Amino acid sequence: MITGPDLQSLVSQIADEMRARPDRGRVADYIPELARVDPAYFGMAVALPDGTVAAAGDADTPFSIQSISKVFTLTLALGIAGDRLWKRVGREPSGSAFNSIVQLESEKGVPRNPFINAGAIAVTDVILSGHKPREALGEILRFMRFLSDDQGVAIDKAVAESEQRTGFRNMALANYMKSFGVIENPVDYTLGVYFHHCAIAMSCRQLALAGRFLAQSGRHPATGLSVIQAERARRINAIMLTCGHYDGSGEFAYRVGLPGKSGVGGGILAVVPGQASIAVWSPGLDAAGNSHLGRIALEAFAKRSGVSIFGA
């Protein structure tokens, strides 16, 4: 892994290249508030274990992290339920769209993995157990602030309300799972927490810092505290690699070769185990709902720095 001025110049070079590209994908418009975001943004940040960050472009502009929050809710839910979590959600790629309902019928309401919408809603339900929605959300937000060393991380209420008004598919998924007993809390409580954690706004810099524990065997580098055990961090990385980009996960592994998690806000968090945590943001999406230029930027980064987990 390259460091220091070479790392900074690589990140700046990639940001310049991405800014100049005309092909930017399409901004998500099924959440009305996200449709207003300018596709011209591009940000990138690489956080090293010692807290140094190489950043370029719009790396300090907050954006809606959307499904990237699912990495952090999975981490919290594993802390609460341990391996019992895997009775409520699977660990296999779905090969379908992030908001698909089809597999739920034949698989008795148990979602394929924690990163598709159905799986993330089931995970949120585990975090909620026995708490009020406000408390569960407070716990998620405190966790994000602690991991990023930044008390400024907040929820974008307009985005949360926008999705709450229009999230009929997620309502269908949650109600369907409830009919199988996979959702235990009132459906509107679970969905309320889910919509709000998806609406957390963070910059690439904050997100890259928050992801460091996954690159550092579960340790929070700033405090030395163990966020999770090394084995668990390794397994979360494995699920990010196999399921983090929905039915684009194979393509992401093929092109980038790093565990990664995308969100429809256009962000991607990628992990270089043992070395770095990377966040990119470009709001335009490809057909699978993953950041178009975000993936291309990470592909360029992995190639030029030789950090793919599959070899240089």
Ligand SMILES: NC(=O)CC[C@H](N)C(=O)O
């Ligand atoms: N892929 C995503 O980022 C989807 C998250 C979004 N909140 C949804 O439920 O549709």
